[in-house]
Amino acid sequence: MQARLILEDGTECVGTAFGATTETLGEVVFNTGLTGYQEVLSDPSYCGQIVTMTYPLIGNYGINRDDFEAVRPFIHGFVVREHCDMPSNWRNTQTLDELLKSYDIPGIAGVDTRMLTRKIRYRGTMKGMITTSDAPLMELVSSLRASSLMTDQVSRVSTKNVFSCPGTGHRVVLVDFGSKHGILRELAKRGCDVVVVPYHVTADEIRRLQPDGILLSNGPGDPKDVPQAIRMIREILGEYPLFGICLGHQLFALACGADTEKMKFGHRGGNHPVKELTSGRTYITSQNHSYAVKEESIKGTELEITHTALNDGTVEGLRNVKKQAFSVQYHPEAAPGPYDSGYLFDQFIELIETAKEEKNHAKTR
Template sequence: MRARLILEDGTECVGTAFGATTESVGEVVFNTGLTGYQEVLSDPSYCGQIVTMTYPLIGNYGINRDDFEAVRPYIHGFVVREHCDTPSNWRSAGTLDELLKAYDIPGIAGVDTRMLTRKIRYHGTMKGMITTSEAPLSELLDSLRRAPLMNDQVARVSTKSVFSCPGTGHRVVLVDFGAKHGILRELTKRNCDVVVVPHNVTAAEIRRLHPDGILLSNGPGDPKDVPQAIETIREILGEYPLFGICLGHQLFALASGADTVKMKFGHRGGNHPVKELATGRTYITSQNHSYAVKAESIPGTGLEITHVALNDGTVEGLRNLEKRAFSVQYHPEAAPGPYDTGYLFDQFLEIMDTAKEERAHAKAR
């Protein structure tokens, strides 16, 4: 069946439909990963977006049980150059086409993804529509331009209730703004007693859980669309060690008095070089974000820049030593991507160790 990808600037890409035969609107973005399409599909941070994969062959190793980063995919569409409908891999338990059909997500294959990526890089991300309708382009374009982009993505992907993953180590409250399973895996691997709470948790509710530390997860959309979370972080900041990842990094910055800005086309892929300023080391990181912390807004906030992106110089890491809080814009849990920066979870544990020791000494006096 014929499918069409239409951009709000009037660009029309014609290809072949796979997945669900439905019409979907979203922000069109691109991901440069060579592998990991299942993790990309199931990353809640893509909620509301139509994802273009720049690698030309997608679907060739199928879909397996183990590589999901959420219980279901939240993307609004999938764009590929070549869709493989006969996967070959010992772990494969289904096809990409079957997964998209199961969750009513449209896909389009046969698109010149190089052209599309260059257009997004030059003009920036824009609204798009995947459709199998044969209606005139002018009619579909008018419908697309009138369709609003969502701004409640965090509420859609966050857990609705508190749940725990018991462990015998530090108790970590994981605030779920759209947390990937990889974050939970890294914490439980270190034997943390993890309590996952919704995005709209209050400071009082966090205190009642008596955490040793707080982790602010990744998530979709504009950090300014979740003002309640910013207020909660501002109120709790300094009471417990805090670690922010991706959206959590941006919320930590806003709660500290800094500002964020929407990027032209964002960072999405598993090959983004980031420099750690303290050591001069460069790490290859996994990233997925449309917004960044404005470097010029940081002076006077008590924050210190710890990492920068080597491709464009944007802020990739922050810390406030006095409040035992730090954050990174990239994904140390990877999935997909390199695990070069997994040591940050160990640093978080070390900060909680130190805080616990200091509390014990204070009680002993």
């Protein structure tokens, strides 16, 4: 069946439908990863977006049980150059087409994704739709321009209830703004006793859990659409060691008085170089975000920049030394991506242990 990808600037890409045949609307973005399409599909940070994969062949190793980063995909559409309907891999349990059909997500194949990516880089991200309708192009474009993108993505992907992943180590409260399973895996490796809480958790509710540290997860959308989280972070900052990842990094910055802005086309992929300023080392990182912290807004706050992106100079890491808190814009849990930055979880554990030692020392005075 023929499918059409329509952009709000009037661009039309005609291809072949796969997955569900329902019409979908979303922000059209691109991901530069060569592998890891299953993890991309199941990353909650893509909620509300139509994802274009720049690598030409997608679906060739199928879908397996173990590589999901959430219990289900949240993307609104999938755009590929070539869709493989006969995957080959010893872990394969279903095809990409079957997965998308089961979650009512439309896909379109046969698109010139190189052209589409260049257009997004030039124009910036745009609203788009995937449809099998044969309505006139300008009729669809007018409808698209008049439509609004969702702003409640975090509420859609966050857990609804508190739950625990027991461990024998430090208790970490993971605030779920759309957390990836990779974060839980990294905390579990370090023996942490993890309590996962919804995005709208209050400071008092966190205090009652008696954590040793707090981790602010990744998630979709504009951080300013989650004002209750900013208030919670501002209230609890300094009481416990805190680590923010991606959206958690942006919320941490806003809570400390800095500002954020939307990027032209964002960072999405597993090959983004980031420089750690203290050591001068460069790490290859996995990234997925549309917003960034404004560098000039950091002046006058208690924050200092710890990491920067080598491609465009944007802020990639922050630290508040007075409040025992730090954050990074990228994904140290990878999935998909390199594992260069896993040491940040060790730094978080060290911060917790230092805070405990200081607290015990204060008690014995």
